[in-house]
Amino acid sequence: MSSAESTAPDTAHQITVQPSGRSFQTPAGQAILAAAIGSGIGLPYGCKDGACGSCKCRKLSGSVEHGPHQQKALSDAEEAAGFILTCCARPLTDVVIESRQVTDESSYPIxxxxxxxxxxxxxxxxxxxxxxxxxxxxxxxxxxxxxxxxxxxxxxxxxxxxxxxxxxxxxxxxxxxxxxxxxxxxxxxxxxxxxxxxxxxxxxxxxxGSFFLREDSDKPLVLLASGTGFAPLKALIEHMQHKGITRPAVLYWGGRRPRDLYLDAWVRERLQDMPQLRYVPVVSDALPEDGWTGRTGFVHQAVLDDFADLSGHQVYACGAPVVVEAARDSYSAQRGLPPEEFFADAFTSEADKHGA
Missing domain, CATH: 2.40.30.10 (Translation factors)
Known part of the structure; x- marks a missing residue:
């Protein structure tokens, strides 16, 4: 194959994922993530629209061109440093990427x-x-x-x-x-x-999505939710209870007012049967008539206040992108959380996806 052919955007290319060594073909004009999903290769991702940054990974070799995406998901500096968003990166050559979250999802067809x-x-x-x-x-x-x-x-x-x-x-x-x-x-x-x-x-x-409990680890868990970001964490808690998973876990659930913690009673019922689970509700804008006497402020900050060191933990964060991004940045930079132990599902609205 000539070099001109190898860099043509309408040519299929091979994507190799390290350190697993798994590979798949990306059809002409298709983004890397879409090809991975179609091949049963579970790369990490969230919104699939270049808005959340969950699919960001390092490109070890090869060339790609990016479709439209937001700077908060992939900045110019990150792109210059070799990072790509697989959801909107189309290969121009064979490409090798680094992703340590590859999972086999072939048993769960879309x-x-x-x-x-x-x-x-x-x-x-x-x-x-x-x-x-x-x-x-x-x-x-x-x-x-x-x-x-x-x-x-x-x-x-x-x-x-x-x-x-x-x-x-x-x-x-x-x-x-x-x-x-x-x-x-x-x-x-x-x-x-x-x-x-x-x-x-x-x-x-x-x-x-690639947001699910990594059961090959025994690290203690921090579960972080804002608003309806509690939904997938509820599923995780049910799964842990059903499977008898006894890893220590603490749920931080944040809302503007107490009424935003809409299944507070459900969580407290789980505490009776799951002694390994703790619960920290956090409210940022309580009114006097709410009678709130619990934790106040931003929910991601409550974790920073409670943990001096997160280097031995896994964090699962869901909710508004601003909360997830603040948690991702501060937990790694300030509390030593390994970036590969932060799992996120940012709830991007249509306005978020279009940068509105």
Missing amino acids: RKLPVRVAQLQRLSHDAMQLRLQLPAADTFRYHAGQYIEFILKDGARRAYSMANAPHTLQAGAPAVELHIRHMPGGRFTDHVFGALKEKDILRIEGPF
Whole structure:
């Protein structure tokens, strides 16, 4: 093959992942992440839209061209230092990347399914629990912590994490649980809080995401959530309880007001059966009428206040991008957390994805 052919963007290229040595082909014009998912190679990722930075990894060799992405996900300095976003990087040559979070997700194929709305239940003033009945229990498998995407009529998509662990899918009426926060003016959430009703049919695709418990470690866990970022952590807690995982864990859940901690009672019930689990609710903007006497401030800061050293921990963080980014940066820089032990699922809205 000539050098001109090897750098053509319309040519398929081989991607090799180190240190595992696994490789796959990227078809012409396709981003590295999309090809990895199609090949059953579980690279880390979140939004798939160049907004969250979860798929960022180091390029060891080769050339890529990036599609549109946000500076907060990959800065010019990071790109110059050899980092790429696999979700929007298209290879121009064969490429070798470094990713230590490669997992085998081949047993959980990505499927498109029709689902029926089984239940709509208000959890708070702006949070809705949506239960979606699956066609059958054996048609959909996933890791606790992963997410699905709704496929809207015009092909647009909206992503939401599943809030129940896989073992909770009942054979007779298997259903996944979602926690949806109302974003006024948001096309999909306005529909959920306004027109959606039980027995409506929706289309989903999944499972997606690399956010799930790494069970090959015995390190103590810090679970960090803001708002409805609690959803995938609820699934993780259910999974830990079901599997008898006794690693010490502490859940920090933050909201603006106490009502934003919409399943506070559920968490406290789990504490009765899981002595290894601690719970630290944090409220940033309580009003006098709330009568709040617990921790105040930003939830990621509460972890910094409580831990002088995170070098021996794993952190699983979910919620608003600003919270996840602040936690990622400060825990590594100030508390010694190894970057590869920070697992995140930033909840990027459509406005986030477009830099609005």
